[in-house]
Amino acid sequence: MRMMSKSTRTTKRRIVTAGAATILLLCGVGQVLSVESGEPTEGGVARDENPLPAGLVDFLRARTLESEDRYRDALEAYDRALAADSTVVEVKVGYADLLYRLGMTERAVALLDGLQELDWHGRRIFALALAQLSVQKPERMEEAEAALRSVLEERDDDPNLLLSLGQLLHRMGKIEEAEEVIAELRRNHPSSPQLVSYHATLLRQLNRKQEALELFAGCAASGVTATFCRDAAVDLLIELDRPGEAADLVLATASDEDLDELMRAGFLLWDAGRPTQGLQVVNRVLRQVPDSERGRTLKAHLLSATGRFEEAADEFRALLKKNPGDVDLGLSMAWAVAQSGDLDEARRWLDRTWERVAEDAGSADAVRCAVTGARVELVAGNPMLARNWLARVADPTQAGEDYVRLLGESYRREEDWSDGISAMVRLQPRLTGDARSAAEAVEAELRFRAADPRAWQRLRPLLDSDMLRNVLLGIQVLQSLERWPDIERETEAALQRFPDDRDLRFARASALERLDRLDDAEAVFLGLLEDDPDDASIANYLGYLWADRDVRLDEALELINRAVAKDPENPAYLDSLGWVNFRLGNLEQAEFWLRRAIAIDDSDGTVLAHLGEVLVARGEIDEGKRFLRVALERGSEHPERVRSLLDTIDHGPVE
Numbered sequence: 306m307r308m309m310s311k312s313t314r315t316t317k318r319r320i321v322t323a324g325a326a327t328i329l330l331l332c333g334v335g336q337v338l339s340v341e342s343g344e345p346t347e348g349g350v351a352r353d354e355n356p357l358p359a360g361l362v363d364f365l366r367a368r369t370l371e372s373e374d375r376y377r378d379a380l381e382a383y384d385r386a387l388a389a390d391s392t393v394v395e396v397k398v399g400y401a402d403l404l405y406r407l408g409m410t411e412r413a414v415a416l417l418d419g420l421q422e423l424d425w426h427g428r429r430i431f432a433l434a435l436a437q438l439s440v441q442k443p444e445r446m447e448e449a450e451a452a453l454r455s456v457l458e459e460r461d462d463d464p465n466l467l468l469s470l471g472q473l474l475h476r477m478g479k480i481e482e483a484e485e486v487i488a489e490l491r492r493n494h495p496s497s498p499q500l501v502s503y504h505a506t507l508l509r510q511l512n513r514k515q516e517a518l519e520l521f522a523g524c525a526a527s528g529v530t531a532t533f534c535r536d537a538a539v540d541l542l543i544e545l546d547r548p549g550e551a552a553d554l555v556l557a558t559a560s561d562e563d564l565d566e567l568m569r570a571g572f573l574l575w576d577a578g579r580p581t582q583g584l585q586v587v588n589r590v591l592r593q594v595p596d597s598e599r600g601r602t603l604k605a606h607l608l609s610a611t612g613r614f615e616e617a618a619d620e621f622r623a624l625l626k627k628n629p630g631d632v633d634l635g636l637s638m639a640w641a642v643a644q645s646g647d648l649d650e651a652r653r654w655l656d657r658t659w660e661r662v663a664e665d666a667g668s669a670d671a672v673r674c675a676v677t678g679a680r681v682e683l684v685a686g687n688p689m690l691a692r693n694w695l696a697r698v699a700d701p702t703q704a705g706e707d708y709v710r711l712l713g714e715s716y717r718r719e720e721d722w723s724d725g726i727s728a729m730v731r732l733q734p735r736l737t738g739d740a741r742s743a744a745e746a747v748e749a750e751l752r753f754r755a756a757d758p759r760a761w762q763r764l765r766p767l768l769d770s771d772m773l774r775n776v777l778l779g780i781q782v783l784q785s786l787e788r789w790p791d792i793e794r795e796t797e798a799a800l801q802r803f804p805d806d807r808d809l810r811f812a813r814a815s816a817l818e819r820l821d822r823l824d825d826a827e828a829v830f831l832g833l834l835e836d837d838p839d840d841a842s843i844a845n846y847l848g849y850l851w852a853d854r855d856v857r858l859d860e861a862l863e864l865i866n867r868a869v870a871k872d873p874e875n876p877a878y879l880d881s882l883g884w885v886n887f888r889l890g891n892l893e894q895a896e897f898w899l900r901r902a903i904a905i906d907d908s909d910g911t912v913l914a915h916l917g918e919v920l921v922a923r924g925e926i927d928e929g930k931r932f933l934r935v936a937l938e939r940g941s942e943h944p945e946r947v948r949s950l951l952d953t954i955d956h957g958p959v960e
Contacts, residue, residue, distance in 0.1 A: 360389030364396050371403055379403060394420065398427040405430060410438040429456050429466065436469045439476070446477050464490060471503075480510050498528040505537065514541055525554070549577030549871075550839075556586065564590050564597075571603050580610035581874035598624065606637065611874060612905055614645035632658055632670045636677045643681040651681050659697075672703045679711045688715035701735055706743045709736070713747035722755035739774065742767065746778040753786050768795050773803050780812050792816035807833060811843065818850060826850070834864075841871035845878050852885035861885050876902040880912045887919050895919045910939035914947050921954065930954060 367382035383400040386393070397416045404413035413434035417427060432452035439446040453470045457463065467490040474483035484507040491500050505520035521538035524530050535554060542551035552573035559566040567590045574583035584607045590600045605620035621638040628634060635658040643651035655678045662671040678694035692715050701708045709732070716725025729748035733741055746767060752760035767779035776799050783792045796813035803809055814829035830847040833840065848864035851857040865881045872878055883899035886892075899916040907913070917932030933947050941947050 360386035360393060360396060363389065364393075364399070367403075368399065376403065376407060394422050394427065398423070398430060401427075401434060402430045405434040405437065408437075410434045411441075414438050425456060425459055428452070429463070432456050433465060433469055436473045439473065443476075446473060449473055450477070462493065464494060468500075471507075475507065480507060483507055484511060498524045498530040498534075502530040502534050502537070505534070509537070509541065514545055517541060518545070522554075543573070547577075548573040549579055552577060552579070552582075552586075561589055561593060564593060568599060568603065571607070575603070575607055575610060578610075579872050579874075580607045582872075583607045584611065598627070602634070605641075609637065609641050609644070612644075614641045617641040618645060630661060632662060632674070635661075636673055639677060639681060643684050648681070648685050655681060666697060667699045667703070669703065672698055676704055676707050676711065679715070683711065683714060683718065686718070688718045691715045701732060702737060702740060705740045709740055709743040709747060713751070716751065717754075720754075722751045722757075725751045726755065726757070742775050742778055746782050749779075750782045750785055753782070753788075768799070771802070773806060773809075776803070777808055777812075780809070784812065787819075789816045789819040793820060807837070807840075811846075815846070823850070823854065839871070841868040841875075841878070844868045845875075845881050848885060849881040852881065852888050855888055858885060858889050862889065874905060876906040876909065876912065879905070880909070880915060883919070884915050887915070887922070892919060892923050896923065908939060910936040910941040911943075913939065914941040914943070917947070918950060921950065926954060 363382045363386035367379045367386060370376075370379035370382055380400075380403065383396065383403065386396045387400065390396075397420070401413040401416040404410070404416070414431065417423060417431040417434070420427070420431075423431065432449065432455070435445060435452050436449040439449045450470070450473055453466055453473065457466050457470065461467075467486055471483045471486040471490065474480075474486060484504070487500065487504045487507060491497070491504055494500055501520050501524045505517045505524070508514075508517035508520065518538055518541045521534045521541060523534075525535035525538050535558065539551045539554050542548070542554065552570045555566055555570040555573065559570060561567075567586055571583045571587040571590070574580065574586060584604065587600055587604045587607060590597060591604065594600065601620060602624060605617050605624065608614075608617035608620060618638060618641040621634055621641055625631065625634050625638060635654055639651045639654035639658070642654065655674065658674050659671075659678070662668060662674050665671060675694045675697040678697075679691040682688070682691040682694060691711060695704075695708060695712055695715075698704050698708060709729075712728060712732070713725060716722070716728065726748055729744050729751065733744045733748070736744055745763060749760055749764035749767070752763055764779055764782060767775045767782075770776055770779075780792060780795060780799070783795065792812060793816040796809050796816065799809050800806070800813065810829055810833055814826045814833070817823075817826035817829065827847070827850065830843055830850070833843045834847065837843070844864040845868035848861040848868065851861035852865070862882075862885050865878065865885055868878045869875070869882055879898050879902035883895045883897070883902060886898060887895035896916065896919050899912060899919060902909075902912050903916060913932050914936035917929045917936060920926075920929030920932060923929075930951060933951050937944060937947055
């Protein structure tokens, strides 16, 4: 008798090991072969006429060598077993299994391809090997899918089969089907970091970014996939326009030696509007490499972003000595000195830079120079000169939304609604995409300001758009006009289409607050905080709302402290912190935080009014009155309250 060949498929084929010395093969009723002695026996009587089945010893030796991880010797033993009898299915399956595990999939598939006698285990090995082979031979992918699905019909809980099918479907571009398979596999193996990261990758490709982010964040803390998951989570946060969270994730694992990671975090913090924290990070880099031009350039930009324009200008000057022709440095220098009050020097830097780029007026450098020139002239209060700079841009599409907004602001400063409308109408045919939508929004705003009956006609397409960005543009127009009832109505309608958008919910809540529907506004803000407790802007807004109403002050203080911890140089957050301390009776703390807010930005009349009221409460009447009067000049949130306080100071309380 011989081992399970095509002609003896019904023979029992289970190999039994009896102790260390004797291996028995059940070949038929009443016949036992002793491999140790090599002598066949029947009923205990030796028989010399029946030899060992062909290839049995080599097959058994191959299995033993395989268990000892002696794979080269095992392969040679399998070859000898097949040479002795090439029809034995068990040998082919065992050999193919080893070949597959060693990555020799083409040979594994060739051994089993076309065999009709394969049991489930054999078909499993063939399907797995064929799926792996299809990586090199895509023409066999459909065959591999059919083979995998066939064996899974009999046993659908095999993790290797499910993973192989998911990966195959992924390669075939069937991403949704692949995600379903891997999601099912994860339900049975929830703690596998490799599965988590792979599932997240599929979700990301399906544009289910928030779900992908949650999975990547979960596997970013530790494990073999931690670095991959963290990098993927950072990239996703950037795609979702959440650079601050991306920076926090980078910093969670970056040491002082990880200079590239620190620089990345610094740029992300700058983009997130957290320049003070960005400065702290870039200073960690400069302590290691003080001459890093990249680090010093980022530091100069961050100094400018924090309002420390004179320090920023000093840094830019030093950098320009080494790189006098650098256009970006020259334009940044012009902006910093303009903001510090030296408009003549700013114009010199602009003119010098324009001379370098004027020969190619259509270049990106020329466009940046013209846009910066317009910004500087608007700071100087010269809308006409700002438009002169913008006129140097040959193709407004290159400047995009910046061009539109600066042009609109130049007419807004002059309250020249008619000419502004005409300019926007002429501009729109030259624009595409987001820039055109921005021009439509500015046109609608200017028509409202001019009391033009066609204003709603121009705004309506933005508000009714299926594109969320356009809807938000329309809402921003209404916010700039302080049309709170319209905002409440339009956000309610828009949330039917975009129910989860936080910007729409925030706009609705702020409109409800302005309409004195404070309980409704509070409910929306609390819902936003419940969804994202780390949202500093929501925490600050709700904390300030409570402080201004003089209610829930301890909770307000906790919320505002949370916001300040996220962005310690945000003047709005510092104002809130000062105001809630005033409400709590902590006058010294209130003055400290309000003065810090004004040191960063002294243009907000509401903050000046808050400090004036605190100073009056502390008995510093003259200085308090001075801040209150300046607050009225610059525009305070509650001018009637400021006037009433000044009247009380001057004439005493009304009897």
